[in-house]
Amino acid sequence: MIDQLQPPPQKWYENSILIKLTVITLIILALLIPSSWIQNLVDEREDIQTKMGSAVSDSWSGSQLIQGPVLVIPYNKLPGAACNATGYIYLLPDDVHIKANLKTQPFKQGVFDVTVYTSATGVQGNFAQPNLAKLGITPGQVMYDKARLLFGIADIKGLLTNPLVKIQGQNYTPEPASSDVNPFVQSLQVEFPLPVNGNIAFNYNLDLKGSNDINFLHLGKTTDVQFKSDWPTPQYNGRYLPDTRDSTSNGSGAKWHRLYYNRPFPQQWLNDNSVLSNPKSIAEATFGVRLQPPVDEYRKVTRTNRYATLIILLTFVSLFLTELIRKQPIHLFNYTLIGAAMIVYYILLLSFAEKIGYNYAYLISSTATIGLISFFTASLLKNKGAAAMFALILSVFYGFIFIIIQLEEYSLLVGAVALFFIVAALMYFSRKINWDNH
Known part of the structure; x- marks a missing residue:
């Protein structure tokens, strides 16, 4: 009698759920390595965008800082001497509006976008007469006929038109300020005869272009700023938040009213053109607006990539439970291929986001990845119904991540609640599994 061939005995570890689960965990940990590479790629592309933005700013115009005006009045330090030395009185305005x-x-630069703007900016206000007694100067020392009004902007090439300055009802055309009295890095000046008594009224308009930011320097005893823009999502800069602000889908606006009590500059001083160029003082007295989306494309991709481990973990757990419930084992190599597809997803997302924006890129990348994994699962399980259910599970996962990315203030709350229900569902479906031997 010929003995029938017996199948080789199964080794003890081939049916061990815990060992397979351990290997799957190791696969997930291994997939963290390419996930970190993708994050490095995102950082690199974002750095390139920043450099592109700097290049656009260099050729268009950079962030603008509206500075001034400042009244500069020359005086004779040594009255009556044969050779008089000239000094300068620096006076800040009483009010600026x-x-x-x-x-x-x-502004499109290759696949990168930079936000640029044009601005119609009006500046008006008043100067009081300098307190000569406090400065230790007599009226006879003051050269009233050679007073200068100076004002500055951060990037002078951003001027679109030649500004016209009106002082006491008279029009003046500004010119670049001389370095000996210039209190700013870049400024313009007009020379005019200063009245001996009364306030000095001024106003001028600046037609500017710039990029990303517009800021204002708090110089007046009172400084009032009214800002309007078609940009719907402004971010406010500096030490001073606006007193009132509003934002709609059509644009935004804000108002500031600042007093001189916390201004880091004196009202008047002598012979020092560096008072207004101190970086620390400028930072303390500057406020304004940054024209930046709340979450740009690269930040969205970065936030999405942070959920890579969670998505892979939930997908593998779902697949593992499917194979246990249906009693159809799936080879570990197939787990690795599915994990690889989920890693490639993030490269697709990044490349499409640069071209068509994050939302459409997410839709295309998610649909392609879910479709690929579902077809692969259908061929493994030989069951279209199970593959369709798995596709639904993946759609829920990717939809859940998309919603979290769109949210800002409530993303943590929504994410925590959703994860609670996901864990509850996994507990429900795993309650009848024999983990000792399946």
Whole structure:
């Protein structure tokens, strides 16, 4: 009698659920390595965008800082001497009123977008007479006929038109300020005869272009700024938040009213053109607006990539439970292929986001990845119904991540609640599994 061939005995570890689960965990940990590579790629592309933005700013115009005005009055240090030495009185305004109306436009540089703007900015206010007694100067020392009004902007090439300055009802055309009295890095000046008595009224308009930011320097005893823009999501800069602000889908606006009590500059001083160029003082007295989306494309991709481990973990757990419930083992190599597809997803997302924006890129990348994994699962399980259910599970996972990315203030709350229900569902489906031997 010929003995029938017996199948080789199964080794003890081939049916061990815990050992397979351990190997799957190791696969998930191994997939963290390419996930970190993808994050490095995102950081690199974002750095390139920053450099592109700097290049656009260099050729268009950079962030603007509206500075001034400052009244500079020359005086004779040594009255009556044969050769008089000239000194300068620096005087800040009593009140400054600024109205800035911005219109933005996207500037395309390859696959990168930079926000640029044009601004119609009006500046008006008043100067009081200098307190000569406090400065230790007599009226006879003051050269009233050679007074200068100076004002500055951060990037002078951003001027679109030649500004016209009106002082006491008279029009003046500004010119670049001389370095001996210039209190700013870049400024313009007008020379005019200063009245001996009474306040000095001024106003001028600046037609500017800039990129990303517009800021204002708090110089007056009172500084009022009114800002309007077609940009719907402004971010406010500096030490001073606006007193009132509003934002709609059509644009935004804000108002500031600042007093001189916390201004880091004196009202008047002598012979020092560096008072207004101190970086620390400028930082303390600057406020304004950054024209930046709340979450740009690269930040969205970065936030999405942070959930890579969670998505892979939930997918593998779902697949593992499917194979246990249906009693159809899936080879570990197939787990690795599915994990690889989920890693490639993030490269697709990044490349498409640069071209068509994050939302459409997410839809295309998610649909392609879910479709690929579902077809692969259908061929493994030989069951279209199970593959369709797995596709639904993946859609829920990717939809859940998309919703979290769109949210800002409530993303943590929504994510925590959703994860609670996901864990509850996994507990429900795993309650009848024999983990000792299946």
